[in-house]
Amino acid sequence: MSRTIDAPAVFDHPLALFAGLVGAALGVAAVAGVVVVPPPPERPVVTAVGAGLVLGGIVVVGRRLRTAVDQADPPAVELRGDVTVPGASLDRAIETTVRGSLEERAAARQRVTDRIREVAAGVLATVERVPVDEAEERVAAGEWPADTSPADVEDEPTGQVTRDRLRQALGRRTSVERSVARTVAALAEATPGLSGSDPEGTPSRAVERAVAVDGEDADPDLTTGPGDRRTRRWVGVVGAAMLAVGVGIFATLEGTGPSLVVASAAVVGAAGYAVTATAPEVSLAVERRVDDDQPDPGEDVEVTVTVEHTGESWLADLRVVDGVPDGLRVVEGSPRYATALRPGESVRFSYVVEATRGDHAFDPLRAVARDASGATERERPVEATGATTIECVPDLDAAVSVPVFAQAARRTGRVRTDTGGEGVEFHSVREYRRGDPLSRVDWNRVATAGEFATLQFNEERAATVVVVVDARRPAYVTGDPAGPAVPERQLEAADRLASSLLSAGDSVGLAAFSPEWCWLGPRGGDTQRARIRRQLATHPAFGSERPTDPFYGRPPLRRLREELPGHAQLVVCSPLSDDYAVELLREFHHRGHPVTVVSPDPTGGDSPGRRLAAVERAVRVSRLRRSGVRVVDWPPGESLAAALDAAEGRWS
Amino acid sequence: MMAFVRRTQRSVAAFAVVPAVVATLALAGGLGPVLLGLFGTVVLAAGVTVASRRVVSLGALAVFGGVLVAGTTDGSTALLVLAAAGTVASWSTGQHVVGLAHQLGREAGVRRSVLAHLAGTTAISLSAGAVGLVTSRAAGGAVPAVAAAFLLVGVVALLVALRS
Numbered sequence: 115m116s117r118t119i120d121a122p123a124v125f126d127h128p129l130a131l132f133a134g135l136v137g138a139a140l141g142v143a144a145v146a147g148v149v150v151v152p153p154p155p156e157r158p159v160v161t162a163v164g165a166g167l168v169l170g171g172i173v174v175v176g177r178r179l180r181t182a183v184d185q186a187d188p189p190a191v192e193l194r195g196d197v198t199v200p201g202a203s204l205d206r207a208i209e210t211t212v213r214g215s216l217e218e219r220a221a222a223r224q225r226v227t228d229r230i231r232e233v234a235a236g237v238l239a240t241v242e243r244v245p246v247d248e249a250e251e252r253v254a255a256g257e258w259p260a261d262t263s264p265a266d267v268e269d270e271p272t273g274q275v276t277r278d279r280l281r282q283a284l285g286r287r288t289s290v291e292r293s294v295a296r297t298v299a300a301l302a303e304a305t306p307g308l309s310g311s312d313p314e315g316t317p318s319r320a321v322e323r324a325v326a327v328d329g330e331d332a333d334p335d336l337t338t339g340p341g342d343r344r345t346r347r348w349v350g351v352v353g354a355a356m357l358a359v360g361v362g363i364f365a366t367l368e369g370t371g372p373s374l375v376v377a378s379a380a381v382v383g384a385a386g387y388a389v390t391a392t393a394p395e396v397s398l399a400v401e402r403r404v405d406d407d408q409p410d411p412g413e414d415v416e417v418t419v420t421v422e423h424t425g426e427s428w429l430a431d432l433r434v435v436d437g438v439p440d441g442l443r444v445v446e447g448s449p450r451y452a453t454a455l456r457p458g459e460s461v462r463f464s465y466v467v468e469a470t471r472g473d474h475a476f477d478p479l480r481a482v483a484r485d486a487s488g489a490t491e492r493e494r495p496v497e498a499t500g501a502t503t504i505e506c507v508p509d510l511d512a513a514v515s516v517p518v519f520a521q522a523a524r525r526t527g528r529v530r531t532d533t534g535g536e537g538v539e540f541h542s543v544r545e546y547r548r549g550d551p552l553s554r555v556d557w558n559r560v561a562t563a564g565e566f567a568t569l570q571f572n573e574e575r576a577a578t579v580v581v582v583v584d585a586r587r588p589a590y591v592t593g594d595p596a597g598p599a600v601p602e603r604q605l606e607a608a609d610r611l612a613s614s615l616l617s618a619g620d621s622v623g624l625a626a627f628s629p630e631w632c633w634l635g636p637r638g639g640d641t642q643r644a645r646i647r648r649q650l651a652t653h654p655a656f657g658s659e660r661p662t663d664p665f666y667g668r669p670p671l672r673r674l675r676e677e678l679p680g681h682a683q684l685v686v687c688s689p690l691s692d693d694y695a696v697e698l699l700r701e702f703h704h705r706g707h708p709v710t711v712v713s714p715d716p717t718g719g720d721s722p723g724r725r726l727a728a729v730e731r732a733v734r735v736s737r738l739r740r741s742g743v744r745v746v747d748w749p750p751g752e753s754l755a756a757a758l759d760a761a762e763g764r765w766s
Numbered sequence: 767m768m769a770f771v772r773r774t775q776r777s778v779a780a781f782a783v784v785p786a787v788v789a790t791l792a793l794a795g796g797l798g799p800v801l802l803g804l805f806g807t808v809v810l811a812a813g814v815t816v817a818s819r820r821v822v823s824l825g826a827l828a829v830f831g832g833v834l835v836a837g838t839t840d841g842s843t844a845l846l847v848l849a850a851a852g853t854v855a856s857w858s859t860g861q862h863v864v865g866l867a868h869q870l871g872r873e874a875g876v877r878r879s880v881l882a883h884l885a886g887t888t889a890i891s892l893s894a895g896a897v898g899l900v901t902s903r904a905a906g907g908a909v910p911a912v913a914a915a916f917l918l919v920g921v922v923a924l925l926v927a928l929r930s
Binding site: 185186 | 819820823824827830833834837838839840841842843846847849850851853854858861862865866868869870871873874875876878879880882883886887890891892893894895897898899901902920
């Protein structure tokens with residue numbers, strides 16, 4: 115999107131130009147004492163001119179208060195752009211019900227209501243096992259949840275927004291926040307695995323400000339790209355000058371001096387400068403340095419940016435935003451800077467990012483240069499020299515014990531099957547057949563009854579497990595933009611699960627739900643461990659960039675179904691952040707590949723939106739468990755081993 | 767936790783308020799103007815602090831109202847020019863600070879940019895006012911209202927014509 119500045123076009127307004135020239139000429143002549151226009155009917159003419167100016171001034175100034183200033187809006191590069199926070203979009207909508215314009219508020223209230231209704235219908239359908247249509251009808255009719263209704267926020271009572279703005283200024287929760295929190299608490303109460311308490315917690319506003327992207331794409335009207343634009347920031351100032359002259363004329367008629375007319379020159383001068391201003395040339399040399407370009411995950415890296423003005427003329431107003439890589443988060447300082455630069459002068463600023471897994475390439479720096487008045491603006495990307503990437507390779511280790519389904523391959527292993535044979539645990543006794551090993555003959559029975567019988571034990575066999583990482587776009591979520599994000603927790607989980615399964619003698623393969631095809635056939639042994647590790651660290655499917663392609667019914671999915679050995683079971687690492695994940699897993703489970711889900715929990719936080727996201731996810735977990743899929747819920751801040759232990763306790 | 771916060775930096779908010787304070791002092795000749803000036807300055811300061819362009823404009827408009835009221839009484843023309851220039855400088859710098867708050871947030875280094883803008887707008891509006899003052903003095907302090915009106919109408923029409 116590139117716009118060019120229209121040059122001040124005098125000839126677009128020939129009438130105004132003519133009037134202006136004639137007026138100025140007559141005025142200059144009058145000041146010089148040459149009276150071209152005879153003054154006799156002075157009073158009525160002057161009164162009319164004065165009144166016209168005052169009215170015109172009011173109109174122009176009024177227009178100012180309705181004009182939106184158009185300025186560059188660089189993205190929030192400080193925050194990780196590669197993940198979203200579940201529920202943040204609802205929190206943003208709740209925020210808009212207080213902050214936005216009349217239309218925005220109405221639209222936001224509708225969004226909030228629709229969203230809560232959708233989740234409420236999901237909860238009702240799952241809990242009472244009714245069809246979704248029926249659940250939707252009951253929610254829409256206000257029958258459920260009982261004491262509170264999603265429709266409570268649908269319409270805005272008169273005067274509420276003013277009270278809410280006041281509440282917000284005092285740091286209290288707004289009425290929409292309270293109403294939504296009440297409904298969400300009722301939904302949480304009804305959802306298995308959640309408690310219904312309503313924490314007097316963080317207002318949604320605090321969350322909104324901490325999050326860069328929230329699952330919706332940015333409003334295209336708000337983002338700007340390279341280009342030139344008029345900021346419209348001086349609109350209406352001419353009106354102030356007109357007011358001054360008009361009032362000044364009346365004052366002169368009353369006998370006071372023309373001082374107000376003189377004073378208006380200050381306003382006219384400033385506005386005139388702004389009107390004729392053009393955006394300056396952007397000619398910059400940018401150098402970027404990092405103090406460690408191969409840090410460990412979690413390590414702080416200081417980035418220093420030097421911007422030198424290589425152009426010929428003054429840059430009165432220069433703003434720069436460094437292109438912080440999407441997957442990195444700024445933890446100290448700011449990658450933004452504003453200054454004025456003489457030709458040849460340079461400025462240096464620095465900020466600190468926290469390293470996360472992956473190769474992170476810096477984007478070009480965005481420079482926004484304005485003329486001294488700020489009336490015009492020129493936005494340009496500037497490529498920097500020096501550091502261009504930060505590479506961060508994780509080190510993965512530590513074994514855990516992974517529970518698997520009793521579906522096994524025909525090799526000895528640790529899965530205790532229901533088939534009698536070699537093993538440890540007693541299964542049954544059957545008649546002796548020739549060839550049975552002597553060690554399994556029931557000699558007690560031979561001694562007492564004189565007949566031969568063979569003891570059978572539960573056979574222990576190896577499982578064939580394919581570890582699948584959910585790397586679809588919706589899986590790039592996090593509950594805490596500051597902590598390790600879910601994609602990393604998933605990869606960490608995948609690595610440890612695969613490693614531990616291999617140690618236990620199982621054959622392990624690796625796959626991804628991702629538009630990028632990723633497949634490693636199940637095998638055993640240490641070589642496989644190394645292969646899986648390398649794949650997790652380097653395969654594009656597990657990159658730090660969110661995939662932009664959708665995954666629905668894509669060739670990778672069909673290919674995965676074909677590649678999976680018939681007896682393979684799946685251990686899937688997925689945050690369960692959307693309903694399609696549930697469909698996908700159920701389908702594999704029902705096609706004879708038992709599924710165990712290890713699910714890092716990306717929800718958390720007290721804001722209504724995030725609590726609603728937790729309700730939604732709990733419903734998904736519940737639906738999966740109901741179809742026989744095992745779910746290991748892995749809350750943030752807990753170790754994977756502890757989560758697995760807790761889950762195993764639940765299954766045995 | 768660090769985040770991108772679209773708020774005004776306290777340390778630069780004051781720069782935007784200084785010219786409004788000067789304008790208010792220049793209006794000290796009459797009670798009405800000085801009260802309007804004070805009220806407007808407070809509103810403008812609040813607007814800068816909460817990063818609202820509209821509130822900044824309303825505050826500046828109140829100070830300008832003080833200028834208009836002062837202009838209907840016989841006072842010093844030079845002081846009135848100073849007050850008008852201060853109002854413009856304060857409004858423009860306030861808008862600048864708010865724009866920076868929206869665009870660059872609370873943590874970025876912006877002090878030099880704000881000072882440069884303050885100096886620039888003050889210089890432009892003061893020198894334009896000075897030109898007006900010198901012209902009126904050159905005409906013996908008694909420019910016929912019609913002449914001045916024609917002059918200003920001409921300039922305003924030219925500005926409108928120039929507006930892209």
